[in-house]
Every structure is written in C-alpha cells, then in structure tokens.
Amino acid sequence: GAVVSQHPSWVICKSGTSVKIECRSLDFQATTMFWYRQFPKQSLMLMATSNEGSKATYEQGVEKDKFLINHASLTLSTLTVTSAHPEDSSFYICSATRDILAKNIQYFGAGTRLSVL
C-alpha cells in the first residue's frame, strides 16, 4: 500500500501559461502532502507543506502567488505553476504522509518534468 500518483509525468508549455500538477494518494488518506522541486543532478528542495483544508505553508523564497497549492481533500493536492517561464522548468515531486503513526515516512509520486518554452 501507500501509493502516490502524480500527473502528468511530463508537460511542455509555452511561456506565460499556467500548468497544474496533481498529486493523489491512491490507497490511503494523506493529511499532509509536500511539494518539492529538483534541478538536474541536485537534491530535492522543499517548496511547501500542504495540509488538507488549510492553506499551504511555503518555504522561504518560494512565491505563493507563483506556485498555488490546493489541498482540497485527504487524497488530492494540486500545484499550479502560474504564468510559467523558462526558469520554472524543473522536476516537481510530491509526497504524502500516511497517518499520525507513520508520519515519519513520506511516500513519493513519480514526479513531473516541466519544460517551459
């Protein structure tokens, strides 16, 4: 169990458009979801922590209006990159924690590669 699905896996868009990435926990309820960004051959940088039914908490330096996060249900969180520009091109990964007892472990989606032309 503990499967996290992320969609789409790859998206190419024109500069100025908005892109929505979905993160779903398929077989468990995720009270907390996390969004990361990863540049080639680098580590993951936490962008924001998302709790169901409340506003996301963004890490320092991450623009809230640029990266809109919605966690409307216990199984779905979305990240919208608004007015995307080439510098937003990156690998975006979501993760989810399963429950209070297992909060130490995060289950990751397969990632979304965003290319902005």
Add this chain to the structure above:
Amino acid sequence: SQQGEEDPQALSIQEGENATMNCSYKTSINNLQWYRQNSGRGLVHLILIRSNEREKHSGRLRVTLDTSKKSSSLLITASRAADTASYFCATVTFSLIQGAQKLVFGQGTRLTINP
C-alpha cells in the same frame, strides 16, 4: 536549506562489491532516513533509523547513526546492477506549525554498479 552533506557525490563499483555512502548533518534530529531515486523518478523510502538507535539492517542494507558526530552511513552489500540509482539521506525536523515532519535532504550520492 539542505542540511545533509553526502559523501561521495558519485560512486562507481563492480557488481558484487559493497557500496558505502556517508551523510553528515548539522542539527538535532528525530530520525534519519535513506531514500533511493532512479533517474527521472520519484523517491522510494529505504530505511529509517531513530536518534536513539545506532545500527539497523534491512536485507542487504545496513545503516549506522552516530549522533555525537552527526553522521550516518548506508552500506549496500553484494551490490547488483539494479542498485544503480541516487541515494539520499534525509533528516527529520518537526514543525510545530504544521504538526508534520519535514524532510531535509542531503545532496545525494549517485551510485553506479558496473556489471
């Protein structure tokens, strides 16, 4: 900010050999975890070691933790070509605001197992 520093950044060994990766961190932790990432994919949790534990095993994996030196090591024994991936350590900090455990990842070690 990235707390963990991993050593080496890249490691290439022959199949069957053991692979050792090290991780150092700076602050107090609740626990330390190791994750694996295949190229262009998400991360997979491998093993978790709590701050009061010194060593833990899982199959061909052996993890040690030295809280006095703020360091951890991951040993993969009898490596296989399928072990080729990037390996990240992650330290866990607790956020009072979210009530969630945030992971802070190290820079990772790119492991290549040559057949």
